[in-house]
Amino acid sequence: MLLRVKNVYKSFGGVQALDDVSLDVNKGAIVGVIGPNGSGKSTLFNAICGFCAIDKGEILFKGDRIETLPPYEIARKGLIKSFQICRIPERMTVLENMLLVPKDQIGESVIGAFINRKRYLVQEESHKKAAVELLDWVGLKGYANEYAGNLSGGQKKLLVLARILMAKPEMILLDEPTAGVNRPLANKLMTVIRSLGREQGFTFLIIEHNMKIISSVCHNCYVLDCGKVLAEGNPVQVQQNEKVLEVYLSSSHTRKHAEE
Ligand SMILES: Nc1ncnc2c1ncn2[C@@H]1O[C@H](COP(=O)(O)OP(=O)(O)OP(=O)(O)O)[C@@H](O)[C@H]1O
Ligand SMILES: [Mg+2]
The missing domain is CATH 3.40.50.300 (P-loop containing nucleotide triphosphate hydrolases)
Incomplete structure:
Protein backbone atom coordinates (compact mmCIF):
# COMPACT_ATOMS: atom_id res chain seq x y z
CA MET A 1 0.00 0.00 0.00
CA LEU A 79 4.01 12.71 -2.93
CA ILE A 80 3.21 15.75 -5.01
CA LYS A 81 0.04 17.67 -5.85
CA SER A 82 -0.29 19.21 -9.27
CA PHE A 83 -0.57 22.87 -8.42
CA GLN A 84 2.58 22.79 -6.29
CA ILE A 85 4.59 23.45 -9.42
CA CYS A 86 1.96 24.73 -11.80
CA ARG A 87 3.12 28.32 -11.99
CA ILE A 88 4.63 28.51 -15.45
CA PRO A 89 7.01 31.38 -16.14
CA GLU A 90 5.58 32.54 -19.45
CA ARG A 91 8.62 34.44 -20.66
CA MET A 92 10.77 31.33 -20.48
CA THR A 93 10.77 28.63 -23.11
CA VAL A 94 9.10 25.28 -22.53
CA LEU A 95 12.52 23.60 -22.14
CA GLU A 96 13.74 26.28 -19.70
CA ASN A 97 10.60 25.69 -17.67
CA MET A 98 11.43 22.01 -17.47
CA LEU A 99 14.99 22.72 -16.33
CA LEU A 100 13.81 24.87 -13.42
CA VAL A 101 12.62 21.78 -11.60
CA PRO A 102 15.56 19.51 -10.60
CA LYS A 103 16.45 20.50 -7.06
CA ASP A 104 19.91 19.11 -6.46
CA GLN A 105 21.70 21.01 -9.20
CA ILE A 106 25.32 21.75 -8.42
CA GLY A 107 25.08 24.79 -10.65
CA GLU A 108 22.70 26.52 -8.28
CA SER A 109 25.66 28.13 -6.55
CA VAL A 110 28.02 30.04 -8.81
CA ILE A 111 31.05 28.86 -6.84
CA GLY A 112 29.80 25.28 -6.98
CA ALA A 113 29.47 25.54 -10.74
CA PHE A 114 32.98 27.00 -11.02
CA ILE A 115 34.65 24.33 -8.89
CA ASN A 116 32.69 21.41 -10.36
CA ARG A 117 32.47 22.72 -13.90
CA LYS A 118 32.79 19.35 -15.59
CA ARG A 119 30.33 17.64 -13.26
CA TYR A 120 27.95 20.56 -13.70
CA LEU A 121 28.01 20.29 -17.48
CA VAL A 122 27.40 16.52 -17.37
CA GLN A 123 24.51 17.02 -14.96
CA GLU A 124 23.02 19.77 -17.08
CA GLU A 125 23.19 17.56 -20.18
CA SER A 126 21.45 14.69 -18.40
CA HIS A 127 18.68 16.98 -17.11
CA LYS A 128 18.20 18.34 -20.61
CA LYS A 129 17.96 14.82 -22.02
CA ALA A 130 15.39 13.85 -19.37
CA ALA A 131 13.44 17.06 -20.06
CA VAL A 132 13.31 16.46 -23.82
CA GLU A 133 12.24 12.83 -23.28
CA LEU A 134 9.41 13.94 -21.00
CA LEU A 135 8.33 16.65 -23.44
CA ASP A 136 8.27 14.00 -26.14
CA TRP A 137 6.17 11.81 -23.83
CA VAL A 138 3.52 14.49 -23.34
CA GLY A 139 3.61 15.57 -27.00
CA LEU A 140 5.32 18.93 -26.49
CA LYS A 141 8.76 18.16 -27.91
CA GLY A 142 8.05 20.34 -30.95
CA TYR A 143 7.39 23.28 -28.60
CA ALA A 144 10.65 22.98 -26.60
CA ASN A 145 11.96 26.36 -27.76
CA GLU A 146 8.58 28.12 -27.78
CA TYR A 147 7.75 30.63 -25.02
CA ALA A 148 5.57 28.86 -22.45
CA GLY A 149 3.20 31.85 -22.61
CA ASN A 150 2.34 30.94 -26.20
CA LEU A 151 0.98 27.49 -25.29
CA SER A 152 -2.76 26.87 -25.14
CA GLY A 153 -4.44 26.22 -21.79
CA GLY A 154 -4.42 22.47 -22.36
CA GLN A 155 -0.81 22.44 -23.51
CA LYS A 156 0.12 24.32 -20.33
CA LYS A 157 -1.48 21.51 -18.33
CA LEU A 158 0.63 18.99 -20.23
CA LEU A 159 3.69 21.11 -19.40
CA VAL A 160 2.70 21.16 -15.72
CA LEU A 161 2.44 17.38 -15.81
CA ALA A 162 5.85 17.09 -17.50
CA ARG A 163 7.36 19.44 -14.89
CA ILE A 164 5.90 17.34 -12.07
CA LEU A 165 7.52 14.27 -13.63
CA MET A 166 10.91 16.05 -13.68
CA ALA A 167 10.72 16.06 -9.87
CA LYS A 168 10.48 12.22 -10.03
N1 LIG B 1 -10.62 26.82 3.81
C1 LIG B 1 -11.92 26.60 4.01
N2 LIG B 1 -12.61 27.33 4.89
C2 LIG B 1 -13.91 27.09 5.13
N3 LIG B 1 -14.63 26.13 4.50
C3 LIG B 1 -14.00 25.37 3.61
C4 LIG B 1 -12.60 25.57 3.30
N4 LIG B 1 -12.25 24.65 2.35
C5 LIG B 1 -13.35 23.94 2.09
N5 LIG B 1 -14.40 24.36 2.82
C6 LIG B 1 -15.77 23.80 2.81
O1 LIG B 1 -15.64 22.39 2.92
C7 LIG B 1 -16.56 21.72 2.06
C8 LIG B 1 -15.81 20.83 1.08
O2 LIG B 1 -15.11 21.67 0.16
P1 LIG B 1 -14.14 21.10 -0.97
O3 LIG B 1 -13.49 22.26 -1.61
O4 LIG B 1 -13.29 20.07 -0.37
O5 LIG B 1 -15.18 20.41 -1.97
P2 LIG B 1 -14.95 19.76 -3.41
O6 LIG B 1 -15.53 18.40 -3.36
O7 LIG B 1 -13.53 19.90 -3.81
O8 LIG B 1 -15.89 20.67 -4.34
P3 LIG B 1 -15.74 21.12 -5.89
O9 LIG B 1 -16.20 19.95 -6.72
O10 LIG B 1 -16.67 22.27 -6.01
O11 LIG B 1 -14.31 21.50 -6.13
C9 LIG B 1 -17.37 22.82 1.40
O12 LIG B 1 -18.56 23.00 2.12
C10 LIG B 1 -16.48 24.04 1.50
O13 LIG B 1 -17.24 25.21 1.54
MG1 LIG C 1 -12.55 20.92 -5.39
Missing part, protein backbone atom coordinates in the same frame (compact mmCIF):
# COMPACT_ATOMS: atom_id res chain seq x y z
CA LEU A 2 1.52 3.31 -1.05
CA LEU A 3 -1.03 5.68 0.49
CA ARG A 4 -3.42 4.92 3.30
CA VAL A 5 -5.96 7.44 4.65
CA LYS A 6 -7.51 6.15 7.88
CA ASN A 7 -10.65 7.58 9.49
CA VAL A 8 -9.85 11.19 8.73
CA TYR A 9 -12.02 14.06 10.01
CA LYS A 10 -11.81 17.75 9.16
CA SER A 11 -14.30 20.50 9.87
CA PHE A 12 -14.41 24.17 8.94
CA GLY A 13 -16.61 25.89 11.50
CA GLY A 14 -19.93 24.10 11.23
CA VAL A 15 -19.07 22.28 7.98
CA GLN A 16 -17.87 18.69 8.31
CA ALA A 17 -15.72 18.65 5.16
CA LEU A 18 -14.24 15.19 5.87
CA ASP A 19 -16.26 12.81 7.98
CA ASP A 20 -14.48 9.52 8.77
CA VAL A 21 -12.81 9.21 5.34
CA SER A 22 -10.67 6.13 4.65
CA LEU A 23 -8.99 5.39 1.33
CA ASP A 24 -6.19 3.16 0.07
CA VAL A 25 -4.02 3.54 -3.02
CA ASN A 26 -1.73 0.74 -4.22
CA LYS A 27 1.57 1.43 -5.91
CA GLY A 28 1.11 1.84 -9.67
CA ALA A 29 -2.66 2.33 -9.41
CA ILE A 30 -4.71 5.15 -10.92
CA VAL A 31 -7.49 5.94 -8.45
CA GLY A 32 -10.32 8.41 -9.01
CA VAL A 33 -12.18 10.60 -6.52
CA ILE A 34 -15.58 11.83 -7.61
CA GLY A 35 -18.50 13.53 -5.91
CA PRO A 36 -20.76 16.58 -6.10
CA ASN A 37 -19.49 20.12 -5.54
CA GLY A 38 -18.55 20.72 -1.92
CA SER A 39 -18.34 17.01 -1.07
CA GLY A 40 -14.78 17.31 0.32
CA LYS A 41 -12.59 16.19 -2.59
CA SER A 42 -10.17 19.12 -2.57
CA THR A 43 -10.08 19.14 1.24
CA LEU A 44 -9.06 15.48 1.14
CA PHE A 45 -6.21 16.30 -1.28
CA ASN A 46 -5.10 19.25 0.83
CA ALA A 47 -5.10 17.03 3.91
CA ILE A 48 -2.98 14.38 2.16
CA CYS A 49 -0.44 16.96 0.96
CA GLY A 50 -0.15 18.73 4.29
CA PHE A 51 -1.87 21.95 3.19
CA CYS A 52 -4.70 21.45 5.64
CA ALA A 53 -4.27 20.07 9.18
CA ILE A 54 -6.75 17.31 9.98
CA ASP A 55 -8.76 17.10 13.20
CA LYS A 56 -8.52 13.33 13.65
CA GLY A 57 -7.26 10.24 11.83
CA GLU A 58 -4.08 9.00 10.21
CA ILE A 59 -2.45 9.41 6.81
CA LEU A 60 0.36 7.02 5.87
CA PHE A 61 2.66 7.23 2.86
CA LYS A 62 4.98 4.24 2.29
CA GLY A 63 4.04 3.13 5.80
CA ASP A 64 5.10 6.39 7.50
CA ARG A 65 2.69 8.74 9.25
CA ILE A 66 2.62 12.03 7.34
CA GLU A 67 -0.44 13.85 8.70
CA THR A 68 1.65 16.20 10.84
CA LEU A 69 4.40 16.90 8.29
CA PRO A 70 4.65 20.22 6.41
CA PRO A 71 3.92 20.15 2.65
CA TYR A 72 7.56 20.41 1.55
CA GLU A 73 8.53 17.33 3.57
CA ILE A 74 5.63 15.36 2.12
CA ALA A 75 6.69 16.46 -1.39
CA ARG A 76 10.26 15.39 -0.60
CA LYS A 77 8.98 11.94 0.30
CA GLY A 78 7.66 11.70 -3.27
CA PRO A 169 7.56 11.81 -7.63
CA GLU A 170 6.23 8.39 -6.66
CA MET A 171 2.68 9.56 -6.39
CA ILE A 172 0.86 12.43 -8.09
CA LEU A 173 -2.41 14.04 -6.99
CA LEU A 174 -4.31 15.85 -9.71
CA ASP A 175 -7.29 18.05 -8.82
CA GLU A 176 -9.54 18.23 -11.91
CA PRO A 177 -6.75 18.01 -14.51
CA THR A 178 -9.11 18.36 -17.45
CA ALA A 179 -11.08 21.38 -16.15
CA GLY A 180 -11.12 24.06 -18.84
CA VAL A 181 -9.32 21.85 -21.36
CA ASN A 182 -10.91 21.06 -24.74
CA ARG A 183 -11.98 17.48 -25.40
CA PRO A 184 -9.12 16.35 -27.69
CA LEU A 185 -6.49 17.71 -25.29
CA ALA A 186 -8.33 16.27 -22.28
CA ASN A 187 -8.19 12.88 -24.01
CA LYS A 188 -4.52 13.39 -24.74
CA LEU A 189 -3.84 14.29 -21.10
CA MET A 190 -5.63 11.15 -19.97
CA THR A 191 -3.77 8.97 -22.48
CA VAL A 192 -0.51 10.34 -21.12
CA ILE A 193 -1.60 9.66 -17.53
CA ARG A 194 -2.70 6.13 -18.43
CA SER A 195 0.58 5.27 -20.12
CA LEU A 196 2.61 6.85 -17.31
CA GLY A 197 0.76 4.58 -14.91
CA ARG A 198 0.99 1.43 -16.99
CA GLU A 199 4.43 1.78 -18.51
CA GLN A 200 6.36 3.77 -15.93
CA GLY A 201 4.67 2.70 -12.71
CA PHE A 202 3.63 6.16 -11.52
CA THR A 203 0.75 6.23 -9.06
CA PHE A 204 -2.09 8.74 -9.48
CA LEU A 205 -4.98 9.94 -7.37
CA ILE A 206 -7.28 12.05 -9.55
CA ILE A 207 -10.28 14.26 -8.79
CA GLU A 208 -12.42 14.38 -11.89
CA HIS A 209 -16.04 15.28 -12.59
CA ASN A 210 -16.22 13.59 -15.95
CA MET A 211 -17.35 9.98 -15.43
CA LYS A 212 -16.21 8.93 -18.90
CA ILE A 213 -12.70 10.06 -18.12
CA ILE A 214 -12.73 8.28 -14.76
CA SER A 215 -13.94 5.09 -16.43
CA SER A 216 -11.28 5.27 -19.10
CA VAL A 217 -8.26 5.66 -16.80
CA CYS A 218 -9.04 4.60 -13.25
CA HIS A 219 -8.75 1.08 -11.83
CA ASN A 220 -10.70 2.07 -8.80
CA CYS A 221 -12.68 5.07 -7.61
CA TYR A 222 -14.13 6.57 -4.45
CA VAL A 223 -17.31 8.61 -4.32
CA LEU A 224 -17.53 11.34 -1.70
CA ASP A 225 -20.74 12.97 -0.55
CA CYS A 226 -21.01 15.47 2.31
CA GLY A 227 -17.51 14.51 3.47
CA LYS A 228 -18.24 10.77 3.64
CA VAL A 229 -17.16 7.90 1.39
CA LEU A 230 -20.43 6.89 -0.22
CA ALA A 231 -19.06 4.07 -2.39
CA GLU A 232 -15.84 2.51 -3.59
CA GLY A 233 -15.06 0.11 -6.39
CA ASN A 234 -14.25 -0.10 -10.07
CA PRO A 235 -15.85 2.65 -12.14
CA VAL A 236 -18.47 0.31 -13.62
CA GLN A 237 -19.61 -0.95 -10.20
CA VAL A 238 -19.67 2.56 -8.80
CA GLN A 239 -21.79 3.92 -11.65
CA GLN A 240 -24.37 1.22 -10.97
CA ASN A 241 -24.46 1.80 -7.22
CA GLU A 242 -27.93 3.06 -6.26
CA LYS A 243 -26.74 5.49 -3.58
CA VAL A 244 -24.30 6.97 -6.08
CA LEU A 245 -26.94 7.33 -8.77
CA GLU A 246 -29.24 9.03 -6.29
CA VAL A 247 -26.76 11.48 -4.81
CA TYR A 248 -24.21 11.97 -7.52
CA LEU A 249 -26.49 12.15 -10.50
CA SER A 250 -29.12 14.23 -8.75
CA SER A 251 -26.68 17.12 -8.68
CA SER A 252 -27.36 18.94 -11.94
CA HIS A 253 -23.81 20.27 -12.17
CA THR A 254 -22.32 16.83 -11.81
CA ARG A 255 -24.89 15.30 -14.14
CA LYS A 256 -23.88 17.76 -16.81
CA HIS A 257 -20.25 16.65 -16.47
CA ALA A 258 -21.06 12.96 -16.06
CA GLU A 259 -23.01 12.90 -19.30
CA GLU A 260 -20.41 14.74 -21.33
Whole structure:
Protein backbone atom coordinates (compact mmCIF):
# COMPACT_ATOMS: atom_id res chain seq x y z
CA MET A 1 0.00 0.00 0.00
CA LEU A 2 1.52 3.31 -1.05
CA LEU A 3 -1.03 5.68 0.49
CA ARG A 4 -3.42 4.92 3.30
CA VAL A 5 -5.96 7.44 4.65
CA LYS A 6 -7.51 6.15 7.88
CA ASN A 7 -10.65 7.58 9.49
CA VAL A 8 -9.85 11.19 8.73
CA TYR A 9 -12.02 14.06 10.01
CA LYS A 10 -11.81 17.75 9.16
CA SER A 11 -14.30 20.50 9.87
CA PHE A 12 -14.41 24.17 8.94
CA GLY A 13 -16.61 25.89 11.50
CA GLY A 14 -19.93 24.10 11.23
CA VAL A 15 -19.07 22.28 7.98
CA GLN A 16 -17.87 18.69 8.31
CA ALA A 17 -15.72 18.65 5.16
CA LEU A 18 -14.24 15.19 5.87
CA ASP A 19 -16.26 12.81 7.98
CA ASP A 20 -14.48 9.52 8.77
CA VAL A 21 -12.81 9.21 5.34
CA SER A 22 -10.67 6.13 4.65
CA LEU A 23 -8.99 5.39 1.33
CA ASP A 24 -6.19 3.16 0.07
CA VAL A 25 -4.02 3.54 -3.02
CA ASN A 26 -1.73 0.74 -4.22
CA LYS A 27 1.57 1.43 -5.91
CA GLY A 28 1.11 1.84 -9.67
CA ALA A 29 -2.66 2.33 -9.41
CA ILE A 30 -4.71 5.15 -10.92
CA VAL A 31 -7.49 5.94 -8.45
CA GLY A 32 -10.32 8.41 -9.01
CA VAL A 33 -12.18 10.60 -6.52
CA ILE A 34 -15.58 11.83 -7.61
CA GLY A 35 -18.50 13.53 -5.91
CA PRO A 36 -20.76 16.58 -6.10
CA ASN A 37 -19.49 20.12 -5.54
CA GLY A 38 -18.55 20.72 -1.92
CA SER A 39 -18.34 17.01 -1.07
CA GLY A 40 -14.78 17.31 0.32
CA LYS A 41 -12.59 16.19 -2.59
CA SER A 42 -10.17 19.12 -2.57
CA THR A 43 -10.08 19.14 1.24
CA LEU A 44 -9.06 15.48 1.14
CA PHE A 45 -6.21 16.30 -1.28
CA ASN A 46 -5.10 19.25 0.83
CA ALA A 47 -5.10 17.03 3.91
CA ILE A 48 -2.98 14.38 2.16
CA CYS A 49 -0.44 16.96 0.96
CA GLY A 50 -0.15 18.73 4.29
CA PHE A 51 -1.87 21.95 3.19
CA CYS A 52 -4.70 21.45 5.64
CA ALA A 53 -4.27 20.07 9.18
CA ILE A 54 -6.75 17.31 9.98
CA ASP A 55 -8.76 17.10 13.20
CA LYS A 56 -8.52 13.33 13.65
CA GLY A 57 -7.26 10.24 11.83
CA GLU A 58 -4.08 9.00 10.21
CA ILE A 59 -2.45 9.41 6.81
CA LEU A 60 0.36 7.02 5.87
CA PHE A 61 2.66 7.23 2.86
CA LYS A 62 4.98 4.24 2.29
CA GLY A 63 4.04 3.13 5.80
CA ASP A 64 5.10 6.39 7.50
CA ARG A 65 2.69 8.74 9.25
CA ILE A 66 2.62 12.03 7.34
CA GLU A 67 -0.44 13.85 8.70
CA THR A 68 1.65 16.20 10.84
CA LEU A 69 4.40 16.90 8.29
CA PRO A 70 4.65 20.22 6.41
CA PRO A 71 3.92 20.15 2.65
CA TYR A 72 7.56 20.41 1.55
CA GLU A 73 8.53 17.33 3.57
CA ILE A 74 5.63 15.36 2.12
CA ALA A 75 6.69 16.46 -1.39
CA ARG A 76 10.26 15.39 -0.60
CA LYS A 77 8.98 11.94 0.30
CA GLY A 78 7.66 11.70 -3.27
CA LEU A 79 4.01 12.71 -2.93
CA ILE A 80 3.21 15.75 -5.01
CA LYS A 81 0.04 17.67 -5.85
CA SER A 82 -0.29 19.21 -9.27
CA PHE A 83 -0.57 22.87 -8.42
CA GLN A 84 2.58 22.79 -6.29
CA ILE A 85 4.59 23.45 -9.42
CA CYS A 86 1.96 24.73 -11.80
CA ARG A 87 3.12 28.32 -11.99
CA ILE A 88 4.63 28.51 -15.45
CA PRO A 89 7.01 31.38 -16.14
CA GLU A 90 5.58 32.54 -19.45
CA ARG A 91 8.62 34.44 -20.66
CA MET A 92 10.77 31.33 -20.48
CA THR A 93 10.77 28.63 -23.11
CA VAL A 94 9.10 25.28 -22.53
CA LEU A 95 12.52 23.60 -22.14
CA GLU A 96 13.74 26.28 -19.70
CA ASN A 97 10.60 25.69 -17.67
CA MET A 98 11.43 22.01 -17.47
CA LEU A 99 14.99 22.72 -16.33
CA LEU A 100 13.81 24.87 -13.42
CA VAL A 101 12.62 21.78 -11.60
CA PRO A 102 15.56 19.51 -10.60
CA LYS A 103 16.45 20.50 -7.06
CA ASP A 104 19.91 19.11 -6.46
CA GLN A 105 21.70 21.01 -9.20
CA ILE A 106 25.32 21.75 -8.42
CA GLY A 107 25.08 24.79 -10.65
CA GLU A 108 22.70 26.52 -8.28
CA SER A 109 25.66 28.13 -6.55
CA VAL A 110 28.02 30.04 -8.81
CA ILE A 111 31.05 28.86 -6.84
CA GLY A 112 29.80 25.28 -6.98
CA ALA A 113 29.47 25.54 -10.74
CA PHE A 114 32.98 27.00 -11.02
CA ILE A 115 34.65 24.33 -8.89
CA ASN A 116 32.69 21.41 -10.36
CA ARG A 117 32.47 22.72 -13.90
CA LYS A 118 32.79 19.35 -15.59
CA ARG A 119 30.33 17.64 -13.26
CA TYR A 120 27.95 20.56 -13.70
CA LEU A 121 28.01 20.29 -17.48
CA VAL A 122 27.40 16.52 -17.37
CA GLN A 123 24.51 17.02 -14.96
CA GLU A 124 23.02 19.77 -17.08
CA GLU A 125 23.19 17.56 -20.18
CA SER A 126 21.45 14.69 -18.40
CA HIS A 127 18.68 16.98 -17.11
CA LYS A 128 18.20 18.34 -20.61
CA LYS A 129 17.96 14.82 -22.02
CA ALA A 130 15.39 13.85 -19.37
CA ALA A 131 13.44 17.06 -20.06
CA VAL A 132 13.31 16.46 -23.82
CA GLU A 133 12.24 12.83 -23.28
CA LEU A 134 9.41 13.94 -21.00
CA LEU A 135 8.33 16.65 -23.44
CA ASP A 136 8.27 14.00 -26.14
CA TRP A 137 6.17 11.81 -23.83
CA VAL A 138 3.52 14.49 -23.34
CA GLY A 139 3.61 15.57 -27.00
CA LEU A 140 5.32 18.93 -26.49
CA LYS A 141 8.76 18.16 -27.91
CA GLY A 142 8.05 20.34 -30.95
CA TYR A 143 7.39 23.28 -28.60
CA ALA A 144 10.65 22.98 -26.60
CA ASN A 145 11.96 26.36 -27.76
CA GLU A 146 8.58 28.12 -27.78
CA TYR A 147 7.75 30.63 -25.02
CA ALA A 148 5.57 28.86 -22.45
CA GLY A 149 3.20 31.85 -22.61
CA ASN A 150 2.34 30.94 -26.20
CA LEU A 151 0.98 27.49 -25.29
CA SER A 152 -2.76 26.87 -25.14
CA GLY A 153 -4.44 26.22 -21.79
CA GLY A 154 -4.42 22.47 -22.36
CA GLN A 155 -0.81 22.44 -23.51
CA LYS A 156 0.12 24.32 -20.33
CA LYS A 157 -1.48 21.51 -18.33
CA LEU A 158 0.63 18.99 -20.23
CA LEU A 159 3.69 21.11 -19.40
CA VAL A 160 2.70 21.16 -15.72
CA LEU A 161 2.44 17.38 -15.81
CA ALA A 162 5.85 17.09 -17.50
CA ARG A 163 7.36 19.44 -14.89
CA ILE A 164 5.90 17.34 -12.07
CA LEU A 165 7.52 14.27 -13.63
CA MET A 166 10.91 16.05 -13.68
CA ALA A 167 10.72 16.06 -9.87
CA LYS A 168 10.48 12.22 -10.03
CA PRO A 169 7.56 11.81 -7.63
CA GLU A 170 6.23 8.39 -6.66
CA MET A 171 2.68 9.56 -6.39
CA ILE A 172 0.86 12.43 -8.09
CA LEU A 173 -2.41 14.04 -6.99
CA LEU A 174 -4.31 15.85 -9.71
CA ASP A 175 -7.29 18.05 -8.82
CA GLU A 176 -9.54 18.23 -11.91
CA PRO A 177 -6.75 18.01 -14.51
CA THR A 178 -9.11 18.36 -17.45
CA ALA A 179 -11.08 21.38 -16.15
CA GLY A 180 -11.12 24.06 -18.84
CA VAL A 181 -9.32 21.85 -21.36
CA ASN A 182 -10.91 21.06 -24.74
CA ARG A 183 -11.98 17.48 -25.40
CA PRO A 184 -9.12 16.35 -27.69
CA LEU A 185 -6.49 17.71 -25.29
CA ALA A 186 -8.33 16.27 -22.28
CA ASN A 187 -8.19 12.88 -24.01
CA LYS A 188 -4.52 13.39 -24.74
CA LEU A 189 -3.84 14.29 -21.10
CA MET A 190 -5.63 11.15 -19.97
CA THR A 191 -3.77 8.97 -22.48
CA VAL A 192 -0.51 10.34 -21.12
CA ILE A 193 -1.60 9.66 -17.53
CA ARG A 194 -2.70 6.13 -18.43
CA SER A 195 0.58 5.27 -20.12
CA LEU A 196 2.61 6.85 -17.31
CA GLY A 197 0.76 4.58 -14.91
CA ARG A 198 0.99 1.43 -16.99
CA GLU A 199 4.43 1.78 -18.51
CA GLN A 200 6.36 3.77 -15.93
CA GLY A 201 4.67 2.70 -12.71
CA PHE A 202 3.63 6.16 -11.52
CA THR A 203 0.75 6.23 -9.06
CA PHE A 204 -2.09 8.74 -9.48
CA LEU A 205 -4.98 9.94 -7.37
CA ILE A 206 -7.28 12.05 -9.55
CA ILE A 207 -10.28 14.26 -8.79
CA GLU A 208 -12.42 14.38 -11.89
CA HIS A 209 -16.04 15.28 -12.59
CA ASN A 210 -16.22 13.59 -15.95
CA MET A 211 -17.35 9.98 -15.43
CA LYS A 212 -16.21 8.93 -18.90
CA ILE A 213 -12.70 10.06 -18.12
CA ILE A 214 -12.73 8.28 -14.76
CA SER A 215 -13.94 5.09 -16.43
CA SER A 216 -11.28 5.27 -19.10
CA VAL A 217 -8.26 5.66 -16.80
CA CYS A 218 -9.04 4.60 -13.25
CA HIS A 219 -8.75 1.08 -11.83
CA ASN A 220 -10.70 2.07 -8.80
CA CYS A 221 -12.68 5.07 -7.61
CA TYR A 222 -14.13 6.57 -4.45
CA VAL A 223 -17.31 8.61 -4.32
CA LEU A 224 -17.53 11.34 -1.70
CA ASP A 225 -20.74 12.97 -0.55
CA CYS A 226 -21.01 15.47 2.31
CA GLY A 227 -17.51 14.51 3.47
CA LYS A 228 -18.24 10.77 3.64
CA VAL A 229 -17.16 7.90 1.39
CA LEU A 230 -20.43 6.89 -0.22
CA ALA A 231 -19.06 4.07 -2.39
CA GLU A 232 -15.84 2.51 -3.59
CA GLY A 233 -15.06 0.11 -6.39
CA ASN A 234 -14.25 -0.10 -10.07
CA PRO A 235 -15.85 2.65 -12.14
CA VAL A 236 -18.47 0.31 -13.62
CA GLN A 237 -19.61 -0.95 -10.20
CA VAL A 238 -19.67 2.56 -8.80
CA GLN A 239 -21.79 3.92 -11.65
CA GLN A 240 -24.37 1.22 -10.97
CA ASN A 241 -24.46 1.80 -7.22
CA GLU A 242 -27.93 3.06 -6.26
CA LYS A 243 -26.74 5.49 -3.58
CA VAL A 244 -24.30 6.97 -6.08
CA LEU A 245 -26.94 7.33 -8.77
CA GLU A 246 -29.24 9.03 -6.29
CA VAL A 247 -26.76 11.48 -4.81
CA TYR A 248 -24.21 11.97 -7.52
CA LEU A 249 -26.49 12.15 -10.50
CA SER A 250 -29.12 14.23 -8.75
CA SER A 251 -26.68 17.12 -8.68
CA SER A 252 -27.36 18.94 -11.94
CA HIS A 253 -23.81 20.27 -12.17
CA THR A 254 -22.32 16.83 -11.81
CA ARG A 255 -24.89 15.30 -14.14
CA LYS A 256 -23.88 17.76 -16.81
CA HIS A 257 -20.25 16.65 -16.47
CA ALA A 258 -21.06 12.96 -16.06
CA GLU A 259 -23.01 12.90 -19.30
CA GLU A 260 -20.41 14.74 -21.33
N1 LIG B 1 -10.62 26.82 3.81
C1 LIG B 1 -11.92 26.60 4.01
N2 LIG B 1 -12.61 27.33 4.89
C2 LIG B 1 -13.91 27.09 5.13
N3 LIG B 1 -14.63 26.13 4.50
C3 LIG B 1 -14.00 25.37 3.61
C4 LIG B 1 -12.60 25.57 3.30
N4 LIG B 1 -12.25 24.65 2.35
C5 LIG B 1 -13.35 23.94 2.09
N5 LIG B 1 -14.40 24.36 2.82
C6 LIG B 1 -15.77 23.80 2.81
O1 LIG B 1 -15.64 22.39 2.92
C7 LIG B 1 -16.56 21.72 2.06
C8 LIG B 1 -15.81 20.83 1.08
O2 LIG B 1 -15.11 21.67 0.16
P1 LIG B 1 -14.14 21.10 -0.97
O3 LIG B 1 -13.49 22.26 -1.61
O4 LIG B 1 -13.29 20.07 -0.37
O5 LIG B 1 -15.18 20.41 -1.97
P2 LIG B 1 -14.95 19.76 -3.41
O6 LIG B 1 -15.53 18.40 -3.36
O7 LIG B 1 -13.53 19.90 -3.81
O8 LIG B 1 -15.89 20.67 -4.34
P3 LIG B 1 -15.74 21.12 -5.89
O9 LIG B 1 -16.20 19.95 -6.72
O10 LIG B 1 -16.67 22.27 -6.01
O11 LIG B 1 -14.31 21.50 -6.13
C9 LIG B 1 -17.37 22.82 1.40
O12 LIG B 1 -18.56 23.00 2.12
C10 LIG B 1 -16.48 24.04 1.50
O13 LIG B 1 -17.24 25.21 1.54
MG1 LIG C 1 -12.55 20.92 -5.39
